[in-house]
Amino acid sequence: MLRVFAAAFLFIAQQAGAQITRNGWTVTADSFLIIPQILMTFEREKLTKRTTSQPGNEVVNAIDGNTGTIWHTEFNPVNAPLPHNITIDMKQSYNVNAVSYLPRQDGNSNGNIGQHQIVLSSDGKTWSSPVVIGRYLDDNTLKKSSFVTKPARYVRIIALTEAGNRGPWTSVAELNVFAASSYTAPPISLGRWGPTVDFPIAPAAAAIEHDTGKLLGWSSFAANTFSGGPGGMTQTITYDPASQAVSQRTVTNTQHDMFCPGLSLDANGRPVVTGGNNAEKTSTANMQISRGYQSSATCSDGRVFTIGGSWSGGEGGKNGEIYSPAANTWTLLPGCPVAPLLTNDAQGVYRQDNHAWLFGWKNGSVFQAGPSKAMNWYSTTGSGGQKGAGLRATDTDSMCGNAVMYDATNGKILTVGGSPNYQNSNATTNAHVISIGTPNSIPSVATIQSMSYPRAFGNAVALPDGQVFITGGQTYAVPFSDDTSVLAAEIWNPTTSKFTTVNPMAIPRVYHSWALLMPDATVYNGGGGLCGSCTTNHFDAEIFSPPYLFKSDGTLATRPKISSVSATTVTVGTKLTVKTDSAITSFSLIRYGSATHTVNTDQRRIPLTPTASGTNTYIITIPNDAGIALPGSWMLFALNPAGVPSVAKTILIKSS
Secondary structure: OHHHHHHHHHHHHHHHOEEOOOOOOEEEEEEEOOOOOOOOOHHHHOOOEEEOOEOOEOHHHHHOOOOOOOEEOOOOOOOOOOOEEEEEEEEEEEEEEEEEEEOOOOOOOOOOEOEEEEEEEOOOOOEOOOOEEEEOOOOOOOEEEEEEEEEEEEEEEEEOOEOOOOOOOOEEOEEEEEEOOOOOOOOHHHOEEEEEEEOOOOOOEEEEOOOOOOEEEEOOOOOOEOOOOOOOOEEEEEEEOOOOEEEEEEEOOOOOOOOOOEEEEOOOOOEEEEOOOOOOOEOOOOOOOOOEOOEEEEOOOOOEEEEOOEOOOOOOOOOOEEEEOOOOEEEEOOOOOOHHHOOOOOOOHHHHOOOOEEEEOHHHEEEEEEOOOEEEEEEOOOOOEEEEEEEOOOOOOOEOOEEEEEEOOOOEEEEEOOEOOOOOEEOOOOEEEEEOOOOOOOOEEEEOOOOOOOOEEEEEEEOOOOOEEEEEEEOEEOOOOOOOEOOEEEEEEOOOOEEEEEEEOOOOOOOOEEEEEOOOOOEEEEEOOOEOOOOOOOOEEEEEEOHHHEOOOOOEOOOOOEEEEOOOEEEOOOEEEEEEOOOOOEEEEEEOOEEEOOEOOOOEEEEEOOEEOOOOEEEEEOOOOOOOOOOEEEEEEEEOOOOOEOOOEEEEEEOO
16 A cells, blocks of 8 residues: 555656746747648748737747736737747756646736647757647636646747637736656557647536537536536537637526536437536426436436435435436436435435446346445336345445446446545545346456555546556545545456556546547546636646557557448447458447546447458447447447557447
């Protein structure tokens, strides 16, 4: 345990970095006349840029240590067109891992940076791919963009848009750069983090839009806090991986502050967001019982089951109810009591019924795998039903741990981490594999090798090859704190039943963080905080590219491509003909995910064994059970003999 804690603190120390003294630095500013789609070489840039500063607002002001002065791009007699560059020469190489940007402090917002990129260079000629992309919040607060450590002498911030669309301007009060004390190149065999994606909110929940592949994230009524709001509104962002653009929207039409909700993707792939700050509300019809911190799960018939949630809307008695999309109504299920799934949390029922690990299963059943050490079956037919399913071996209550159905065909669920109490509690390294079968039967539970790090408030994601990626968390659970954060991620291999530690991320992901598999087989890990003026708000996400995307020499692996699929809307039991551009050894379906507060009841993986039907043509069969292949939108991946996955094709599975 001491070794684990020491390693965790080492990782957090590496992440924090220190502000570099700016003595002797120089800074220049340029305006591109042509937007480069890929960062250009120095020779190309000479043809497309011009020096730009408004007289009296020279670029040196950005590093003069005076927050009352600013650099402002030229606006008189003409506007220097966006995008704008500001480039810092630190005169020597540092192990750079963060850049801070202070907008102007004079009460004027003109020139606040919106969409942006940060790139690095060792010689001022050859520039890296972006280490940061995204969009800043349009206000005067300090912004800090963190990323995995890289050696560099030059730092360039590229302002692509003005945050409020007020004009083609950029302004900066102060820029600072941060560096780690040491640097060891992360081995590519252990995956790669980056870039960081900056958001104008601290998102506490997220989902993938099945029809676009875009990431949808949201916070609360405000960008940086959940407390004290008027209700009836939510700040959201949408990130488009294709264009790297981040858009922002205030959602009011649902009259719902969607912080701390239950969250499920329905049979059509739409997020059903329930309760939270507006405890009685949902993104559809209102529930019968007001809730917050409940879990929900889509069932085999397409309805959505929810249970628990005493964080808001009153404490206790948060028994089950079910939503019918067809009727747009919620119905109480008196046969689904919440009491059997309660933990023994020190804070009482306020915490005991939170974040249940729910899995929609066969014949309208729902399996509850945790976080209580007691497991249960719930029936959603008629007035509902409940039956105990035994204990999760010798595991403790594991609040804010994780559970992932990595092999739905065989009912296999990996559970990891968590802590006996919601907060002020030591996390565990515990790991188990649960195998479920016929509803109401006692599942088998196998205790397996423990994780390398204790984790509470972490996240876990099923990967296309059947492995499970575990990221973030704390060794000692404390909401709104980054202390004891674990930056090193782990990957669990179901064949060997062992965990492998992979490269550490740059930014702590603990309370209010999330992680989701994207259609390109990368993982986005983001959010955390949302506590007002605290120092642990994380307005960003980091992208993890798993080892399967690289060759042994560190270059990108050649990815197979799905050329066509015979149908993209199917029912259970359907045979699909899939054509690819190269040889394939396996396929997998992974249901699109949604995540908040360590819970992602949507994701599950179905391994598919293909039958060859000609050159690079394969037949795969969707399982003939809607409890395995839940209705909704799924990502279809093809994997080649090297285990490299394709970019996914979206398949909508209907129960009948």
